[in-house]
Amino acid sequence: MTSAKPAPPAIQVIPVPGIPEVRPGDDLAGLIAGAADLLDGDVVVVTQKVVSKAEDRLVAIDPEVGHKPLVERESVRILRRRGDLIISETQHGFVCANAGIDLSNVEAGQAALLPVDSDRSARRIRDALRHRFGVDVAVIVSDTFGRPWRRGVTDVAIGCAGLRPVVDLRGTTDALGRELQVTEVAIVDEIAAAAELVMGKAYGIPVAIVRGVDPEWFGDGGVVADVVRAPGEDLFR
Amino acid sequence: MTSAKPAPPAIQVIPVPGIPEVRPGDDLAGLIAGAADLLDGDVVVVTQKVVSKAEDRLVAIDPEVGHKPLVERESVRILRRRGDLIISETQHGFVCANAGIDLSNVEAGQAALLPVDSDRSARRIRDALRHRFGVDVAVIVSDTFGRPWRRGVTDVAIGCAGLRPVVDLRGTTDALGRELQVTEVAIVDEIAAAAELVMGKAYGIPVAIVRGVDPEWFGDGGVVADVVRAPGEDLFR
Numbered sequence: 001m002t003s004a005k006p007a008p009p010a011i012q013v014i015p016v017p018g019i020p021e022v023r024p025g026d027d028l029a030g031l032i033a034g035a036a037d038l039l040d041g042d043v044v045v046v047t048q049k050v051v052s053k054a055e056d057r058l059v060a061i062d063p064e065v066g067h068k069p070l071v072e073r074e075s076v077r078i079l080r081r082r083g084d085l086i087i088s089e090t091q092h093g094f095v096c097a098n099a100g101i102d103l104s105n106v107e108a109g110q111a112a113l114l115p116v117d118s119d120r121s122a123r124r125i126r127d128a129l130r131h132r133f134g135v136d137v138a139v140i141v142s143d144t145f146g147r148p149w150r151r152g153v154t155d156v157a158i159g160c161a162g163l164r165p166v167v168d169l170r171g172t173t174d175a176l177g178r179e180l181q182v183t184e185v186a187i188v189d190e191i192a193a194a195a196e197l198v199m200g201k202a203y204g205i206p207v208a209i210v211r212g213v214d215p216e217w218f219g220d221g222g223v224v225a226d227v228v229r230a231p232g233e234d235l236f237r
Numbered sequence: 238m239t240s241a242k243p244a245p246p247a248i249q250v251i252p253v254p255g256i257p258e259v260r261p262g263d264d265l266a267g268l269i270a271g272a273a274d275l276l277d278g279d280v281v282v283v284t285q286k287v288v289s290k291a292e293d294r295l296v297a298i299d300p301e302v303g304h305k306p307l308v309e310r311e312s313v314r315i316l317r318r319r320g321d322l323i324i325s326e327t328q329h330g331f332v333c334a335n336a337g338i339d340l341s342n343v344e345a346g347q348a349a350l351l352p353v354d355s356d357r358s359a360r361r362i363r364d365a366l367r368h369r370f371g372v373d374v375a376v377i378v379s380d381t382f383g384r385p386w387r388r389g390v391t392d393v394a395i396g397c398a399g400l401r402p403v404v405d406l407r408g409t410t411d412a413l414g415r416e417l418q419v420t421e422v423a424i425v426d427e428i429a430a431a432a433e434l435v436m437g438k439a440y441g442i443p444v445a446i447v448r449g450v451d452p453e454w455f456g457d458g459g460v461v462a463d464v465v466r467a468p469g470e471d472l473f474r
Contacts, residue, residue, distance in 0.1 A: 007254035007442060008435050017244035080472040087472060095386040144422075147384060148473035149332040151466050152403040152423025154430070156387070166389040185381075186389025187434065193391070194431035197424065197450060198245050205244060213434060229388050235317040235324060236385035236473060 009212050015198035016207040024056035029128030032207055038129065040136045041218070043210040045195035048143040048158060049102055050206040051121045052112040061111050067101060074099035074113060079237065090114060093228035094158060095237070096145045115141065118159025119222035126161040138162035138218055142192040148236070155196035157188040157223050164219040165189075165226040186227060187217055246449050252435035253444040261293035266365030269444055275372045278455070280447040281362070282432035285380040285395060286339055287443040288358050289349040298348050304338060311336035311350060316474065327351060330465035331395060332474070333382045352378065355396025356459035363398040375399035375455055379429040385473070392433035394425040394460050401456040402426075402463040423464060424454055 018035040022028065028051065032044060052058070061067050068086070072078070075088035079095060089095050092114065102112040115121040122139040129135050141159035146152075157165065165188035195208035231237050255272040259265065265288065269281060289295070298304050305323070309315070312325035316332060326332050329351065339349040352358040355378045363376040378396035383389075394402065402425035432445035468474050 006440075007252050008440055010252065011250040011431070011434055013248040013250065013431065015244050015247065082472060149466055149471060150393070150423065150426070150464050152421045152426065152464060154423050154426050184389045185433070186387065186391050189387070189389065189391050190430040190434055193427040194248070194250065194434065196422070197248055197427055197431065203243075203245060227387050227389060229386055234386060235319060 008214060011194070011210060011212040013194050013198050014209040014211060015203065015205045016209060017203075017205055019050070019206055022050040022053040022206070024053060024058065026054045027128075028054045029125045029132065032125070033129060033133040033135075036207065036209060038133070038135045038137055038209065039211065041211070041213075041215060042135075042137045043140060043163065043191055043213055044125070044129070044137050045140045045142050045192055045199075045208045045210060046122075046125065047199060047206045048100070048114060048118070048141055049112055051115050051118070051125075051141050051159075052102065055115055055121065057113040057115060058110050059113060061103075061109055063109065067098065067103060067111060070111060070113075071099045071101055074101060077237075089237075092118065092158070092224050094143075094145075096143075100143060100158075114143070114158065117224075119161065119224055120159070122159040122161035136162075140188060140192055140195070142195060144196070155192045155199075157192045157227065159223050160188050160221065162218055163188060163191075163221065164217055165221045165223055167217055187213070188223060188227065245451060248431070248447060248449040250431050250435050251446040251448060252440065252442045253446060254442055256287070256443055259287040259290040259443070261290060261295065263291045264365075265291045266362045266369065269362070270366060270370040270372075273444065273446060275366065275370070275374055275446065276448065277373045278448075278450075278452060279372075279374045280377060280400065280428055280450055281366070281374050282377045282379050282429055282436075282445045282447060283359075283362065284436060284443045285337070285351060285355070285378055286349055288352050288355070288362075288378050288396075289339065292352055292358065294350040294352060295347050296350060298340075298346055300346065304335065304340065304348060307348060307350075308336045308338055311338060314474075326474070329355065329395070329461050331382075333380075337380060337395075351380070351395065354461075356398065356461055357396070359396040359398035373399075377425060377429055377432070379432060381433070392429045392436075394429045394464065396460050397425050397458065399455055400425060400428075400458065401454055402458045402460055404454055424450070425460060425464065 016036040077089040080087040100114040126139040253273040314326040317324040337351040359376040
């Protein structure tokens with residue numbers, strides 16, 4: 001098959017161990033820069049959990065009532081309920097279980113809410129890494145979502161900075177010169193999924209570096225603006 | 238944060254250029270072994286398109302009627318229609334656009350249907366690589382699907398061999414010793430997504446190697462058996 005572009009280099013997905021337990025007010029960019037050898041052009045993927053902790057999005061859960069009132073408060077629309085599970089839409093437009101509220105890896109009796117603006121969270125980390133540590137990287141904030149029709153969760157992006165989240169190949173021709181039918185690839189979610197392979201629930205590593213992605217993918221954009229589908233163009237809401 | 242397991246090694250995602258245009262009856266395992274330096278423990282990701290071509294799943298499209306009758310024939314259930322787009326369930330249980338029928342990168346007037354049994358397709362490639370080329374790898378057949386609620390397509394697995402598609406972390410404790418809330422990770426889809434970053438629509442590369450994944454993920458399983466959600470446990474069908 002003739003390549004439409006030259007073959008890209010290999011991509012490396014590098015775990016960043018050694019980040020201490022993150023607490024409210026912690027300097028996440030400083031912790032990342034201290035634990036990782038970053039290069040210009042890297043994509044730094046940070047899990048929602050440590051971003052929420054650093055931004056003090058921890059709330060107490062009343063053991064009498066459980067987490068359901070909190071889920072309802074953090075939702076703008078409930079899509080489905082089954083038993084303890086609520087699938088809802090958050091104020092960001094994310095559709096996920098329990099409004100993205102995280103009960104694992106936080107102290108008992110506490111929950112971690114999603115960042116208020118996860119694109120801004122990514123932008124802050126990116127700006128701090130650039131201005132204080134002199135390295136020009138893109139940043140993704142990732143979270144673990146289920147999906148309909150398929151079992152198992154995967155990591156997706158809930159925020160990004162320095163990256164075009166969806167790469168539009170519309171008008172590009174394929175290897176046989178025909179216009180491509182499928183056009184918009186959510187590379188931000190594919191990078192988040194790749195990062196999860198070395199962070200994982202099992203390893204407890206909150207940061208990974210994805211090195212070697214196509215430099216053309218760097219640019220401006222946000223997950224809420226570019227990835228969240230408007231209800232009107234969504235066939236399943 | 239204390240790691241529940243030691244930090245894993247970095248993962249490499251390596252494109253495999255140099256595979257010629259695949260034709261019906263071609264020996265895909267031989268083409269892959271000829272183009273790639275495979276190691277035991279690699280995951281070889283192969284796009285559906287070349288698998289469908291090698292398995293002669295190409296059909297002519299009648300220009301008078303277009304692809305819609307074909308989509309309906311390949312579907313067991315239509316979920317949504319909007320304009321030219323049909324979201325349907327295939328006989329495998331995949332929910333995707335146009336029953337997974339591929340009109341790009343095939344000759345004009347032709348379409349590529351999904352493999353009849355994409356887990357078996359993966360198994361055949363894996364077995365051939367092991368028996369004829371002496372290398373013990375897992376194989377994923379990947380395809381590009383849209384998703385509800387989020388813009389942009391991503392690659393997922395439609396078949397696999399030698400790999401546990403969903404890794405069950407139920408009962409494992411997190412870094413703070415609490416039982417993990419989110420338990421089943423669809424690593425097979427995360428690996429397919431990672432591979433797409435170097436194959437991509439833009440590069441026209443149909444095979445990638447994902448090297449360095451956790452050896453505990455190797456084992457038995459299939460995408461249809463382990464990833465496809467039964468309609469009864471699905472909240473969105």
